[in-house]
Amino acid sequence: LTGVEVAWRGEVGSEELERLHAAGFERRESPYDWRGQLERHSLGWVTARADDGALVGFVNVAWDGGVHAFVLDTLVDAAWRRQGLATRLVRMAEDRARAAGCEWLHVDFEPHLTDFYLEACGFTSTPAGVIALT
């Protein structure tokens, strides 16, 4: 995939990330301190920028401070989907988490993304659980 640059811990503005995130998860945009959250709580993140500088992809890698890292907020701009970009972003997340000494990379997802995470990205399916706290 040409015309896009992928970076670990690349510069990212809260506003542009909120725009991408809100569009991807089909919700309204609202002011949010993404930069603060990432700096405080993430092992790192991956950005994808088009040649014109636009943020077109993102993956957040949260961390327990030990050997567990967690993929969150995998996002690709609608115009850039189905070209392997998200797969590339997750692969960089995997490589960097491994390089940082993590031993496990976790993710959870909705059923329609099973092929993306298990086939394209190489995650193994495992029982997991979640409680909606609100």
Ligand SMILES: CC(C)(COP(=O)(O)OP(=O)(O)OC[C@H]1O[C@@H](n2cnc3c(N)ncnc32)[C@H](O)[C@@H]1OP(=O)(O)O)[C@@H](O)C(=O)NCCC(=O)NCCS
């Ligand atoms: C999910 C998302 C990040 C995928 O980005 P992408 O760059 O299009 O993904 P890729 O091109 O790397 O996909 C690789 C493979 O995964 C599978 N896949 C990707 N998106 C899929 C989808 N929406 N439905 C079904 N399979 C999908 C396909 O097998 C695809 O290969 P193919 O295009 O040759 O069929 C993107 O659709 C997105 O931002 N969605 C909205 C936000 C979201 O739901 N994020 C996930 C949070 S867990």
